[in-house]
Amino acid sequence: MENIIFHVDVNSAYLSWNAIWDLQHGKTLDLRTVPSIVGGDPESRHGIVLAKSIPSKKYGIKTGETLFSALMKCPELKIVPPRYSVYLKASDAMVEILREYSPLIERYSIDECFMDMSHLTRESAVEAALSLKNRIHEELGFTVNVGISTGKLLAKMASDFRKPDQVHTLYQEEVPKKMWPLPVQDMFMVGSRTTEKLKKMNITTIGDLAKADPRFLHEKFKKYGYMISCYARGIDSSTVKNEGTVDMKGMGNSTTLPFDFTDRISCHNVLLSIGETLVPRLREAGKLVKTVSIHIRSSDFTSFSMQKTLPFASDSTSLLMAAACELFDEIWNEEPVRHLGISFSQLKEKDIQQLSFFKDSRAEKMNRMDQVIDMVRKNFGDDSLIRATFINSPVKAFSGGVVEKDYIFMNSHL
DNA sequence: TCTGGGGTCCTAGGACCC
DNA sequence: TCTGGGGTCCTAGGACCC
Numbered sequence: 001m002e003n004i005i006f007h008v009d010v011n012s013a014y015l016s017w018n019a020i021w022d023l024q025h026g027k028t029l030d031l032r033t034v035p036s037i038v039g040g041d042p043e044s045r046h047g048i049v050l051a052k053s054i055p056s057k058k059y060g061i062k063t064g065e066t067l068f069s070a071l072m073k074c075p076e077l078k079i080v081p082p083r084y085s086v087y088l089k090a091s092d093a094m095v096e097i098l099r100e101y102s103p104l105i106e107r108y109s110i111d112e113c114f115m116d117m118s119h120l121t122r123e124s125a126v127e128a129a130l131s132l133k134n135r136i137h138e139e140l141g142f143t144v145n146v147g148i149s150t151g152k153l154l155a156k157m158a159s160d161f162r163k164p165d166q167v168h169t170l171y172q173e174e175v176p177k178k179m180w181p182l183p184v185q186d187m188f189m190v191g192s193r194t195t196e197k198l199k200k201m202n203i204t205t206i207g208d209l210a211k212a213d214p215r216f217l218h219e220k221f222k223k224y225g226y227m228i229s230c231y232a233r234g235i236d237s238s239t240v241k242n243e244g245t246v247d248m249k250g251m252g253n254s255t256t257l258p259f260d261f262t263d264r265i266s267c268h269n270v271l272l273s274i275g276e277t278l279v280p281r282l283r284e285a286g287k288l289v290k291t292v293s294i295h296i297r298s299s300d301f302t303s304f305s306m307q308k309t310l311p312f313a314s315d316s317t318s319l320l321m322a323a324a325c326e327l328f329d330e331i332w333n334e335e336p337v338r339h340l341g342i343s344f345s346q347l348k349e350k351d352i353q354q355l356s357f358f359k360d361s362r363a364e365k366m367n368r369m370d371q372v373i374d375m376v377r378k379n380f381g382d383d384s385l386i387r388a389t390f391i392n393s394p395v396k397a398f399s400g401g402v403v404e405k406d407y408i409f410m411n412s413h414l
Numbered sequence: 415t416c417t418g419g420g421g422t423c424c425t426a427g428g429a430c431c432c
Numbered sequence: 433t434c435t436g437g438g439g440t441c442c443t444a445g446g447a448c449c450c
Contacts, residue, residue, distance in 0.1 A: 013450095040418060048418055066417065109421095109450045191448050223424070224447075254419065291442085301416075305444065341419085 004125045005240060006115040007147040007155035008098065008132070010090075011164035013111035014038040014051035016142040017090045018080050023141075029078075035059060036078035039067045044258045045338075050082055054164065087111075093140055101132050106240045114152050116240040122169075129167040137165065153236035154179075156188055175234040180207030189228055194221070206232050248285060253278040254341025255399040260299045261337045268325045269389055270340050273399040275321040276387070278342060280374050288313035290346035292323045296332060297339035306331040313348045316366050317373075320344070 010016065015038050019031035035056035040046030047067040059074040071077055091110045098105055104116035117125055129146040137143050143165035147158030150171060157179055158170035170178055185195040187206050201220075203209050209217075210232035217225035230236065253274045261267050271294065282289060293307030306327045314320060324342050376385050386397040 046418055050418080062415095064417070065415075069415080069417095112450075189448060193447065249422070252420070256418065293443090303445090307443065309442070339418090343420090 001118065003150050004117040004120050004122070005149055005152055005155045006102075006113075006117050006125075006129060007108075007152065007159040008094075008113045008115065009145045009147070009156075009159040010094070010111040011143045011145060012051055012053060013090075013142075014082060014087060015053050017087050018083060019053075020090070020141045021083060021086050022080075031078060031080065034078055035061075035074050035076065036080065037061065037067075037070060038082050039070070039079050041081065042067050045256050090140065090142070094136055094144075097132060097135055097139065101128060104240050104242055107243060112156075114155065114240045117148075122171075126167060126169065133165065133167060151234075151236050152238050152240065153188060153231055154234055157186075160186070170234075172234050175210075176207070179234070180205060180210060180232075182206050184209050187228065187232060189224075189231060194224075194228070197221075248287070248347060250343055250345035250347060251278065251281060251285075252341060252343025253399065254295060254339060254343075256297075256339045257337065262334075264329070264332070266395060267328060267332070267337055267340060269393060269395040270399060271324045271328060271342060272321055272387060272389065273396055274340065274342050275317055275324065276382075277398050278344070279315065279317040279320055279370075280377070282344060282347075283315050283370065283374060285347075286350045287347040288315050288350050289320060289344040290348060291344065292320055292327065293343050293345065294324050294327045294331070295339075295341035295343070296328070296337055299336040299338050301338070303339075304331055304333075307345075309346065313346075315350065315370070316363070317370050318366055319363075 012032070015036065016032060018038055019036075023030060032053050033055065034053065035058075036053045037049045037056055038051040039049050049061060049063050049065050049067065049070050052061050052063060056070075056074060056077060059070075059077075061070045061073055061077070067079060087110055091107075095105065095107060095113060098113055098115060102115045102117055102119075106114040108114055117128060120128055125148050129148055133144055133146050145159045145161070145163050145165070146167045147155040147160070148167065148169045149155040149158055154170045154172070154175070158168040161168040161170075161178070182205060184190055184198055184204055184206055185192070187209065190198070190209075197220075198204070198209065201212070203212055209228060212229065214226055214229040217229045219225070221228070255270065255274060257270065261270070289310070290313045291307055291309045293305055295303060295305045297303045308323060308327055310323065328340075373385055382398055390397040
């Protein structure tokens, strides 16, 4: 029996979810029917297009471009801010429906899932896909594309065909006809850099890539070259991984500053504010960190990073933030700073830590303090307890991560 | 291309060990 | 002081994804 895999992809996810939320809260305009985008706040230099409606595609608006540029293309463009907590709820509601069709579901991102549907035949698979697509539309109000194949890669490529609200198949024997004529940049894992390099080798379609000598591609792109060669021929052996079986390799937060910072202390404060959202996330996940790294982007857009491996794994806010600030002092070249980030890697499980760590009474006290702070903030809100350094400071006490508190009210079925 | 934020994996070079 | 090879870990940067 062959495997049957679905890839479910929400059409213009952020935009559709914003549109539904608006409709449920008394607005009469459906954002999906007009040129509209979900975008950041240009005032704080977060102004790029995160998602676009189908009508806005006609103006050539692309995800990732600046709001300024998008407005040049379409002056009447409607711009709405992201509502991350709404997206999380919408995503959960969709997965609940998907679970009625299969116990084996992999959430690939907030708006994409793989489903193992191997209990079905090819014919009944299409029926099931139509059924779940229509149920999501009727019960939740947004549309999805469903891609069907015998593996994840081809299912994902299939869901990317004509949109919205479609079911497509892409079985191995359909690859030459349905996938090979597409431009090579439509291939999963072929981004802009690789597209440019491939163009110089006269490879412009996925078919060209499939027909190129895998040894040649390996020579040029190493392991990655061999991988995209396989992908172009429809070869991929990955399996659907159930939730909870994938462990987190690292976590990080970063933020673009509202203006370029030129002094050390303000940068340290930004790092602290990032830590105030990042380290509690780490503790929530029950992990300890071995390696701390920081990332700096200068006003001229060049970036630097530096990492350091601690002598022991930790989840203490003050200890990890001290490490981040030290790294900053070591790497910063006095250039104006546009963007700052911290990330943690080499995560360890908390329950297998060295018990001797707690024999250090200072460490134990700091650990207890972190726990109390987490608890107070959880019960009384993040702003109930902030670092003294942020009082009367232009730097926000918390940076990065998903800001949920503005959107705690969600009624109806989403 | 005046370009957000959260992730993953790969590579190449160096340190250090046997 | 120079010469090897293999293994592991660390580090900085770069590619890709959503």
